[in-house]
Amino acid sequence: MSKRDRHVDPSRGRFKSFMESAGEGPIWMLNLIRLRKKARYEDGMAATGAEAYATYARESEPFFKGVGGKIVWSGTPENLLIGPKSEQWDLCFVAEYPSAQAFAGMVKDEGYQKAVVHRQAAVKDSRLLRLKPGAAGKVFG
Numbered sequence: 001m002s003k004r005d006r007h008v009d010p011s012r013g014r015f016k017s018f019m020e021s022a023g024e025g026p027i028w029m030l031n032l033i034r035l036r037k038k039a040r041y042e043d044g045m046a047a048t049g050a051e052a053y054a055t056y057a058r059e060s061e062p063f064f065k066g067v068g069g070k071i072v073w074s075g076t077p078e079n080l081l082i083g084p085k086s087e088q089w090d091l092c093f094v095a096e097y098p099s100a101q102a103f104a105g106m107v108k109d110e111g112y113q114k115a116v117v118h119r120q121a122a123v124k125d126s127r128l129l130r131l132k133p134g135a136a137g138k139v140f141g
Contacts, residue, residue, distance in 0.1 A: 027100050028072060028131040033091040039121040052122035053091070059115035067102040069095055096133070 035049030047055070074093035097103040106112055 023100075023132075025099065026133055027097050027103065028133050029095045029097065029103065030127070030129040030131055031091065031093050031095060032087075032089045032127040033123055034088065034125040035090045035122055036124045039118075041117070041121045045121075047121070049122040049124065050090075052118045056115055056118035056122060059118065060112055063106050063109050063112040063115070064095070067106045068098040069102070069106065072096045094131070100130070 033053070035053055037049060039045070039047040039049050039052035041047070041052070072094050074091075077089045077092055080088060097106075107116075
């Protein structure tokens with residue numbers, strides 16, 4: 001595994017810390033996704049990263065919505081103004097979950113686990129950051 005392929009799934013330690021620090025109420029998850037040009041399936045299935053991610057989105061949607069998840073913001077990355085040139089993203093969105101426990105329930109679901117193989121095949125690099133929801137329209141900071 002190359003250095004660029006390390007940020008696809010959370011480690012057990014990070015997931016444990018994520019859950020131990022979970023408060024009550026809704027959470028937002030900022031997703032930054034860089035796709036592979038060609039998906040990497042263990043069985044050799046042929047697809048582009050975009051095709052594999054679209055399959056993941058379609059197959060995981062019932063589990064996402066089933067725990068009360070919804071997309072609260074999405075955008076198309078166009079130009080990186082500040083940051084390393086190596087951190088170029090193909091997809092950006094914020095997913096809301098009723099709680100960290102709802103998120104955990106989704107990722108541990110057997111059906112979701114079957115769908116996530118498409119995400120693993122599609123994603124070259126990613127960032128996933130839990131956020132406490134805030135009000136829009138306030139000044140910076």
